Amino acid sequence: MERDEMLRLYHQMALIRRLEEAAASLYQEGKIGGFLHLYIGQEAVGCGVVSARRPEDRVITAYRDHGIAIAAGMEARTVLAELLGKATGCSKGKGGSMHMADVSLNFWGGHAIVGAHLPLAAGLALADKYNKTTAATICLFGDGATNIGYFHEAMNLSVVWELPVLWVCENNQYGMGTSIERASAVPEIRQKAHGYGMPNARVDGMDIVQVRKATEAALKHVRTNGPFLLEAVTYRYRGHSMGDPERYRSHEEVTKWEKNDPIGIFHKYLIKNKHATEAELEQSANQAASEIQEAVRFAEESPDPAPEVLFSDVYVKEVG
Amino acid sequence: MPIITMREAISQALWEEMERDERVFILGEEVGVWGGTYAVTRGFYDHFGPERVRDTPIAEGTIVGAANGAAMAGLRPIAEMMTINFAFLAMDQIVNQAAKIHSMFGGQMTIPVVIRAVGGGGRQLGATHSHTPDVIFAHFPGLKVVSPGTPYDAKGLLKAAIRGDDPVLFIENATLYQAKGEVPIEDYIVPIGVSNIQRAGKDVTIVTYSKMLQVSLQAAELLAKEGIEAEVVDLRSLRPLDMQPVIRSFKKTNRAVIAEEGWRSYGIGAEVAVRVYEAALDYVDAPIRRVAQKEVPLPYNRHLEQLALPQVQDVVEAVKGVL
Numbered sequence: 001m002e003r004d005e006m007l008r009l010y011h012q013m014a015l016i017r018r019l020e021e022a023a024a025s026l027y028q029e030g031k032i033g034g035f036l037h038l039y040i041g042q043e044a045v046g047c048g049v050v051s052a053r054r055p056e057d058r059v060i061t062a063y064r065d066h067g068i069a070i071a072a073g074m075e076a077r078t079v080l081a082e083l084l085g086k087a088t089g090c091s092k093g094k095g096g097s098m099h100m101a102d103v104s105l106n107f108w109g110g111h112a113i114v115g116a117h118l119p120l121a122a123g124l125a126l127a128d129k130y131n132k133t134t135a136a137t138i139c140l141f142g143d144g145a146t147n148i149g150y151f152h153e154a155m156n157l158s159v160v161w162e163l164p165v166l167w168v169c170e171n172n173q174y175g176m177g178t179s180i181e182r183a184s185a186v187p188e189i190r191q192k193a194h195g196y197g198m199p200n201a202r203v204d205g206m207d208i209v210q211v212r213k214a215t216e217a218a219l220k221h222v223r224t225n226g227p228f229l230l231e232a233v234t235y236r237y238r239g240h241s242m243g244d245p246e247r248y249r250s251h252e253e254v255t256k257w258e259k260n261d262p263i264g265i266f267h268k269y270l271i272k273n274k275h276a277t278e279a280e281l282e283q284s285a286n287q288a289a290s291e292i293q294e295a296v297r298f299a300e301e302s303p304d305p306a307p308e309v310l311f312s313d314v315y316v317k318e319v320g
Numbered sequence: 321m322p323i324i325t326m327r328e329a330i331s332q333a334l335w336e337e338m339e340r341d342e343r344v345f346i347l348g349e350e351v352g353v354w355g356g357t358y359a360v361t362r363g364f365y366d367h368f369g370p371e372r373v374r375d376t377p378i379a380e381g382t383i384v385g386a387a388n389g390a391a392m393a394g395l396r397p398i399a400e401m402m403t404i405n406f407a408f409l410a411m412d413q414i415v416n417q418a419a420k421i422h423s424m425f426g427g428q429m430t431i432p433v434v435i436r437a438v439g440g441g442g443r444q445l446g447a448t449h450s451h452t453p454d455v456i457f458a459h460f461p462g463l464k465v466v467s468p469g470t471p472y473d474a475k476g477l478l479k480a481a482i483r484g485d486d487p488v489l490f491i492e493n494a495t496l497y498q499a500k501g502e503v504p505i506e507d508y509i510v511p512i513g514v515s516n517i518q519r520a521g522k523d524v525t526i527v528t529y530s531k532m533l534q535v536s537l538q539a540a541e542l543l544a545k546e547g548i549e550a551e552v553v554d555l556r557s558l559r560p561l562d563m564q565p566v567i568r569s570f571k572k573t574n575r576a577v578i579a580e581e582g583w584r585s586y587g588i589g590a591e592v593a594v595r596v597y598e599a600a601l602d603y604v605d606a607p608i609r610r611v612a613q614k615e616v617p618l619p620y621n622r623h624l625e626q627l628a629l630p631q632v633q634d635v636v637e638a639v640k641g642v643l
């Protein structure tokens with residue numbers, strides 16, 4: 001990675017962290033409705049994976065999507081406006097936290113039914129293969145999604161049809177409150193690829209440098225040889241969603257992982273290898289904080305969708 | 321005008337649209353090498369090749385899901401459910417993905433997908449393979465649900481579905497595949513969401529669609545011999561539902577029977593009857609009657625199965641009940 005790229009990613013991770021903290025506050029103030037799933041702790045995965053793509057590569061993810069949206073190039077103000085249900089949000093206030101997308105950024109959502117977007121990803125990749133382009137589709141999902149039928153159907157189909165899709169499992173070790181040991185027949189998600197004869201890798205998802213490197217290698221494989229499963233082992237510091245009593249894990253466990261913080265790890269890496277100075281990183285982090293402040297202001301000042309749009313976009317148009 | 325079967329009409333629509341638009345392709349179980357389990361796509365694989373006529377694993381959720389994804393990316397997939405009973409396994413992709421994605425992301429993505437599904441009872445396939453669950457799918461805004469009763473409508477509606485930008489569930493009744501009718505050689509479409517008077521009459525309005533259209537037309541012939549002229553309205557599309565021809569007819573006849581193959585409870589009969597009452601209460605001369613399937617899982621035994629399915633005589637008796 002070039003130095004500029006590393007600094008850009010450091011800033012992006014800090015931006016996501018501040019964004020999610022702001023979202024948590026706005027939720028507690030009652031300004032965000034519905035469910036809110038925070039990406040805090042998993043930043044190295046989204047930023048590392050998505051930064052390895054070419055512009056023509058598609059990205060699609062599950063409902064823990066704010067960080068992926070930022071990594072795909074969405075502005076924080078657009079994410080926050082959607083969280084507040086505003087007309088200026090990426091989905092015009094009709095999607096909310098779990099349904100962020102920006103097709104112009106090749107970011108295809110934000111999908112809230114566990115596993116349902118894996119077949120969609122297969123279809124996106126099928127379209128690129130059909131049109132004989134060199135684009136790949138990157139599909140992110142959690143460890144919980146690997147226990148549902150959709151995962152197995154989509155793995156199988158992607159191999160049978162040799163689809164250019166990179167399956168990325170963000171293994172944060174819990175499907176809601178059920179640990180992977182209690183829900184999955186095998187402890188490592190990558191093992192599930194073996195049943196489909198699919199090449200695979202497991203990477204430390206707290207280390208963005210490793211994630212980026214593994215993704216580059218995986219994408220190279222995907223473009224020439226078809227599907228690949230990359231498992232990134234990570235951890236979410238906050239609950240599954242905002243209403244999570246967290247009875248399923250100990251404080252000690254969370255603290256242990258917090259010492260392994262992805263931003264902290266990258267910080268140390270950049271300093272140790274003299275890619276950046278403390279002052280530069282501090283400035284980057286401060287800038288992220290003020291960007292989020294400004295984005296929150298934008299979102300709060302944005303108008304609600306007009307009542308007239310209630311019936312718009314249900315159908316495209318009539319034919320004939 | 322050539323007279324062809326429903327099967328040929330559907331096959332022609334698919335073939336002509338695939339010739340017209342490179343983005344159109346078919347995926348589903350046994351659609352390719354086999355030629356379609358109902359022989360609708362026979363010859364397609366050899367002509368269009370394996371990229372455009374794609375045999376899939378038996379995985380309905382992912383067949384529709386991959387079709388949805390390909391549609392998001394700009395292709396125009398036609399996903400085939402070998403029978404509509406298997407569409408229950410794809411329920412999430414049909415009603416929760418295809419029907420929602422355009423609206424939920426503020427109009428950014430479109431899902432120009434057609435899901436063809438074969439339904440209906442009467443072939444001794446037992447309870448799990450004999451559903452007429454059309455109304456379930458018609459519940460969901462964002463999806464269009466179409467079910468033709470004639471070869472002409474089948475071809476025209478399917479072409480409209482393929483050319484349109486919205487997701488369409490296209491329901492074929494297996495017992496209609498051999499039904500014959502006039503179909504022009506030249507290109508045409510039948511717009512989705514327009515009900516149609518199939519037979520003019522002045523005494524009673526029969527509202528129906530799909531297989532029960534043919535049943536109702538037969539009933540109307542029997543009634544005509546007794547001097548009763550039934551007007552038969554074919555809904556053709558359950559969503560959007562075009563009530564105007566129904567209301568116009570009802571204001572003329574003041575009596576109505578609604579005939580559907582699915583179960584009566586929460587059915588199309590209930591929906592249409594209430595809409596008639598809402599729009600034309602002052603014109604009601606008799607309570608509207610419904611003809612539908614008996615409320616049992618459809619049995620295998622031929623006699624029991626036919627006992628459960630709505631028949632010509634049921635329609636005749638219902639009409640006499642409202643006169």
